[in-house]
Amino acid sequence: MRYDNQANRIRKEVLVHVAEAFMSDNPEDAIDHIPIKIRPKGGAASRCCVYKDREVLKYRTMAALGFGVEDETDELTPLRNYFNRALKREAVESVALTVIDIACSACLKSQYLVTNACRGCLGRACQTNCPKDAIEMINGRAVINPDKCVNCGLCMQACPYNAVVRTPVPCEEICPVKAVFKDEDGREVIDHKKCIACGQCARACPFAAIQDRSQMIDVLKMLKSGKKGIALLAPSIVGQFPGDLGRIAAALEQLGFTRIAEVAVGADETVRREAAEWKERIKAGAPFMTTSCCPAYVEAVNKHLPELEKFISHTPSPMAISGRMIKEADFEAVTVFIGPCIAKRTEALNNPNIDYVLTFEELGAILIAAGIDVQECESKPFEHPAQAGGRGFAVSGGVTGAIRAQLAEEQADLKPVCFNGLDSKSLMRLKAAATRDGDGNFIEVMCCEGGCMSGPGVLCNPVVAGRKLAQLLEHS
Amino acid sequence: MDELIDVEICTGTTCFVMGAGHLLNLAEELPARLRPHVNICGSHCLGVCGDPRNGRPPFARVNRMLLSNVSAESLIEACDRILIGSKGDRCDAV
Structure with missing residues (x-):
């Protein structure tokens, strides 16, 4: 079961702001101000600073207007231009999901990891059960050699301290058709030839980096x-x-x-x-x-x-x-x-x-x-x-x-x-x-x-x- | 503690859309320690979302105290504070 989270709320907040802007007396101005309104100067930031937050919010607003990150040719284009383009649109042009690359956290490749709960015990069930000899003892703790590990998970099952965890990539994990994968920078991209537009990745991403294009x-x-x-x-x-x-x-x-x-x-x-x-x-x-x-x-x-x-x-x-x-x-x-x-x-x-x-x-x-x-x-x-x-x-x-x-x-x-x-x-x-x-x-x-x-x-x-x-x- | 802790979750449209809709099963998701002590109900619009100084929706009231941007976790925490606080230990947390 999927629980609500803050990433969901921020996405909905942007939708509300866009709808409010449309209904306001000066929609162009209101649209341009959305990122600043949500992340005002001196206020709290979810990322490193409000400026990065605002940049991500700009792309969220674009998605709420029906555009993808890939529609951006000039970073200086103000949001009002997209708003006006949306108003001129006669019919829906694209429904493809879009990845906000700067919001993507480039999660570590899905892997098994030994945490510091490892006691370096005598039993070493992890090492004994590893079929690929991928576990070494370094400084009194088990360490998985990623070059040898085949992600079978036996070490995680074997450890009596639950010291081995698996860190998944949520969007890749939930995609039923393996359409989400990493580019050379580790950020996620969607292969639209494979994507079935189910939208699971968009809701699974804890950074809400994948957005659907709204027709609001x-x-x-x-x-x-x-x-x-x-x-x-x-x-x-x-x-x-x-x-x-x-x-x-x-x-x-x-x-x-x-x-x-x-x-x-x-x-x-x-x-x-x-x-x-x-x-x-x-x-x-x-x-x-x-x-x-x-x-x-x-x-x-x-x-x-x-x-x-x-x-x-x-x-x-x-x-x-x-x-x-x-x-x-x-x-x-x-x-x-x-x-x-x-x-x-x-x-x-x-x-x-x-x-x-x-x-x-x-x-x-x-x-x-x-x-x-x-x-x-x-x-x-x-x-x-x-x-x-x-x-x-x-x-x-x-x-x-x-x-x-x-x-x-x-x-x-x-x-x-x-x-x-x-x-x-x-x-x-x-x-x-x-x-x-x-x-x-x-x-x-x-x-x-x-x-x-x-x-x-x-x-x-x-x-x-x-x-x-x-x-x-x-x-x- | 004899009196029940009252949790009113606002189900006005704004709060409902912003997350209260996902909290409507909270009564069943409460940890066992809280269940006998908490009474959860949905409330009509509390009328507080219009003023940004009140914080972000969804809103809820725990024993009449207004909380903003609530989640299952924050409501459980608020109940725990009242419950543990009223027993005398960790009073500072109230």
Whole structure:
């Protein structure tokens, strides 16, 4: 489970400042002042000095405006220029994650290390168990020779004093597809040919050096211009803000959205179509079918597991179905998907029915800047409320549950398997499923452990949000 | 100590977004030593986030004392101080 931390808060603080600047009387000036406002002269610094902090904040502000570090050609370009470029942008240009190189701490390469808890004991279980003879005794303490060490970890298991530790590189460690690696300076870079945009690295980095590019300005501009903004709320919205769904909808209306729709309605349709598709495929002799709603998983298959491609359901994701419903009913509608997911940005970029994607964090920042307290809003019922099946998509096992319920009366031989969270090991298991006969004939895959409610853009403790969802499902 | 320590976590939108949402399971995450002595509840907007002199959100009140930029750790520490302080040792920590 991922806990909140200060790195998370500073990232959100920048989003709030950018939204506030947009709404202020002199946005250009306000944007330029963000780094100074957050790190004033003489105030405390998180790094060596306020000046370095401000420089990092400049890049965070750029990311909040939708730009990456790589978009910078001249370091003297003031933030207002990026702001103005963001205002002129007609459509989303790039959704690639960006590494703020000067914020990256260039963590030591992942390694085993003997700490000074080592007593240089007689037993020397570390040395005895090391298969590569990599441990020497220097000044009465065990020292690992990095040239010989193969990172097997046996010394750590063997030491009776727990004196051996492993220091990981958090972003590399969490990446399921090994897309994050070190350049010659030891700083991290992302290989975008491999990256599936799941966003795990961005939240795992203790220095918040990896940032996603926000589309907040594009949405704020659209709302201000009076266009028909339609908010598509992901099923995992439950519990993300204080107050029930109706209050959240009312708050969004105050922001200027014309209509607020639940993506869970699209998910209900996904369930109907996916259940039918599964029956057809199994009848035709396919060994199994996998879900298609998690965009990070779909991207992982496209980039890393091509052998699985033919097993992915062709049923569009709930977001795609919802977007299409809205656009077909009203061609002037501008659709904004609001969810916990960074990978949805990639999916939306390739889907003409979704114009923008916001995370719950970004929506939160906009609400703070606009001074709207969700709890104080008057609850507004949905025009078309979703059913329990669709709403359940927010957690791992939800899709399976909905499909099972859909097929309940048909006595279908559904044997579900759930991949709750993607990492390099589960990807190997998925790969194996494509070539060998697995246990199940319906495979649900969620990139984030726990499902969307544990996604990188969530605001609420997943346990609490899960409980709220369970309560809601009883009444759906 | 007979009286419960009151912990009110602000769940106004600002505090919720800035981190209070991650603290809502605190009652279950409390160490066993504190559980019988602490009463945790969410509160409507405390109305303090508008003034930067109060510090950064999320805010909470521990026995009516306002704390800013709170985390699970800082709230547990504040409760420990009250609890241990009231028993007479480490009074200076209150």
